[in-house]
Amino acid sequence: MAELISQKMRTLSPEMDPLRLGTGWKPEELGLPQIIIESTFGDSHPGSGHLDKLVEKARQGIKDANGHGARYFTTDICDGESQGTDGINYSLASREMIANMIEIHANATPFDGGVFISSCDKGMPGNLIGMARVNIPSIMVTGGTMSAGPDLLTLEQLGMYSAKYERGEIDEDKFNWAKQNACPSCGACSFIGTASTMQIMAEALGLTLPGSALLPAESPDLLDYAYRAGKRSVELAKEGLKPSDIVTAKSFENAILVHAAISGSTNALLHIPAIAHEYGITITGEDFDRLHRGALYLLDVRPAGRWPAEFFYYAGGVPRIMEEIKDVLNLDVMTVTGKTLGENLEELKKNGFYEKCQSWLDKANQKYGLDLKREDIIRSKDHPIGNKGSIAILKGNLAPEGAVIKHTACPKEMFKAVLRARPFDSEEECLDAVLHHKVQKGDAVFIRYEGPKGSGMPEMFYTSEAISSDPELGRAIALITDGRFSGASTGPVIGHCSPEAQAGGPIALVEEGDLIEIDIEKRKLAIVGIAGKRMSEDEVNKVLEERKKNWKPKTPKYTKGVLRMFSLHAQSPMKGAYLDY
Numbered sequence: 001m002a003e004l005i006s007q008k009m010r011t012l013s014p015e016m017d018p019l020r021l022g023t024g025w026k027p028e029e030l031g032l033p034q035i036i037i038e039s040t041f042g043d044s045h046p047g048s049g050h051l052d053k054l055v056e057k058a059r060q061g062i063k064d065a066n067g068h069g070a071r072y073f074t075t076d077i078c079d080g081e082s083q084g085t086d087g088i089n090y091s092l093a094s095r096e097m098i099a100n101m102i103e104i105h106a107n108a109t110p111f112d113g114g115v116f117i118s119s120c121d122k123g124m125p126g127n128l129i130g131m132a133r134v135n136i137p138s139i140m141v142t143g144g145t146m147s148a149g150p151d152l153l154t155l156e157q158l159g160m161y162s163a164k165y166e167r168g169e170i171d172e173d174k175f176n177w178a179k180q181n182a183c184p185s186c187g188a189c190s191f192i193g194t195a196s197t198m199q200i201m202a203e204a205l206g207l208t209l210p211g212s213a214l215l216p217a218e219s220p221d222l223l224d225y226a227y228r229a230g231k232r233s234v235e236l237a238k239e240g241l242k243p244s245d246i247v248t249a250k251s252f253e254n255a256i257l258v259h260a261a262i263s264g265s266t267n268a269l270l271h272i273p274a275i276a277h278e279y280g281i282t283i284t285g286e287d288f289d290r291l292h293r294g295a296l297y298l299l300d301v302r303p304a305g306r307w308p309a310e311f312f313y314y315a316g317g318v319p320r321i322m323e324e325i326k327d328v329l330n331l332d333v334m335t336v337t338g339k340t341l342g343e344n345l346e347e348l349k350k351n352g353f354y355e356k357c358q359s360w361l362d363k364a365n366q367k368y369g370l371d372l373k374r375e376d377i378i379r380s381k382d383h384p385i386g387n388k389g390s391i392a393i394l395k396g397n398l399a400p401e402g403a404v405i406k407h408t409a410c411p412k413e414m415f416k417a418v419l420r421a422r423p424f425d426s427e428e429e430c431l432d433a434v435l436h437h438k439v440q441k442g443d444a445v446f447i448r449y450e451g452p453k454g455s456g457m458p459e460m461f462y463t464s465e466a467i468s469s470d471p472e473l474g475r476a477i478a479l480i481t482d483g484r485f486s487g488a489s490t491g492p493v494i495g496h497c498s499p500e501a502q503a504g505g506p507i508a509l510v511e512e513g514d515l516i517e518i519d520i521e522k523r524k525l526a527i528v529g530i531a532g533k534r535m536s537e538d539e540v541n542k543v544l545e546e547r548k549k550n551w552k553p554k555t556p557k558y559t560k561g562v563l564r565m566f567s568l569h570a571q572s573p574m575k576g577a578y579l580d581y
Contacts, residue, residue, distance in 0.1 A: 061230025187217025292389025451500025
């Protein structure tokens with residue numbers, strides 16, 4: 001058995017035993033393997049409001065394995081509740097703060113192992129970053145997904161309802177119906193947004209129990225996984241198996257291939273590189289682009305597909321996705337079970353995992369009046385939805401470091417186009433122009449100074465939804481930004497444009513009437529003309545050089561606090577926007 005650091009600390013600090021006894025520990029628990037249970041539990045949003053139940057199940061599992069669990073909490077915020085306000089500017093920065101607090105909790109009073117429990121957009125990557133940074137024997141428990149509402153309503157549709165209401169296409173009663181029924185239970189939002197994507201990424205990296213990611217949040221199976229994770233954390237502490245012994249460059253390749261298969265959120269291009277950075281591994285946008293080319297896209301779940309994320313588990317979850325793409329995965333990578341990925345997949349087949357999932361699908365069909373087969377949700381490798389992955393990294397004189405587009409959610413009309421530039425220096429200005437028909441077909445609408453250094457890199461969710469829900473504009477214009485998009489976003493939207501405007505990137509130099517070329521197949525995003533006139537690359541670059549001489553960064557939006565620190569130290573979006581001091 002590995003040496004338990006907790007017991008070493010007891011000999012170094014005589015105050016530790018009495019302080020823990022005062023906290024409620026029993027004398028006989030002081031000498032047991034000590035496990036920190038970190039969670040984002042709180043009344044902040046549905047994705048975290050139920051995590052206390054998982055915490056207690058994990059704690060019971062730790063106890064039954066003859067360990068002791070200590071509960072620590074660093075709750076997260078909700079992007080959905082912050083949308084449309086400056087509160088959304090805190091979203092990406094909160095990922096860093098969660099990781100920082102985990103580092104403080106776990107290192108100030110060292111533990112022998114950890115259980116990390118989270119569900120949502122920044123809580124998941126924040127915990128995965130923190131888990132890597134403290135690097136004690138650990139396991140992740142994901143908090144699952146909420147149920148769908150009536151008519152299979154899910155929250156990502158609310159942006160569409162809001163835009164329709166603003167345009168007078170639906171009345172207030174219909175809008176209120178959508179608001180009152182879109183979140184009928186706890187759990188992450190029921191689509192493959194950032195929360196769902198990052199839950200799946202945690203399992204794809206080998207850091208959860210196999211088959212446990214993105215279960216229905218109200219499922220008894222999820223409570224069982226939390227209990228089993230608690231027991232496993234004590235074993236990990238005794239074995240000394242740390243995250244750095246599990247996660248390798250091959251693990252990240254697996255995760256990116258799974259990301260392609262599920263048409264995962266573009267925000268994974270912020271979070272996966274940031275997590276990899278903690279392991280000393282460099283993952284870039286080029287890695288995503290390389291692995292997505294030719295990758296199978298299999299998951300027919302919203303926002304790009306038809307079904308709520310609740311159905312993901314019923315179709316076999318991450319293991320089924322991995323079975324279908326097994327021939328391109330690194331099956332020899334280690335996982336938190338102490339076995340390889342290939343061994344885990346074989347055990348699941350032998351232990352009746354897929355039969356159990358089918359029983360849940362049968363119940364869901366009965367509940368919703370459907371007749372779905374597993375292949376309707378997760379396609380077989382022989383009948384994929386697509387075979388070109390789901391995202392592309394575009395480059396050119398507009399985005400020398402790259403920009404990202406989810407091409408599986410983009411109308412085909414925008415795969416190759418030359419558009420007129422309409423730049424806006426904030427989302428508020430742009431959204432007003434879109435909603436009041438001040439933009440036209442053929443426009444390339446820019447929202448800039450919204451990157452990490454500009455305003456914290458908020459989501460451009462309302463603007464993207466206003467565009468994609470418009471039957472004409474959704475197929476005739478593009479939205480380009482140095483900000484980011486919600487995992488729920490669809491339509492002709494290009495984000496993470498790097499370098500960002502506040503750092504002097506070319507996106508800051510775009511002027512009204514410039515010609516912007518988009519070519520997804522050739523991975524191109526470039527300024528190809530000035531004032532409506534097509535020019536050579538050299539001619540365009542000369543104009544940009546002249547504009548750069550007169551350009552000055554905007555006065556910092558934040559002069560104190562977390563967002564000031566974030567704006568000073570965040571890396572570029574294409575590097576993951578992690579803090580580098």
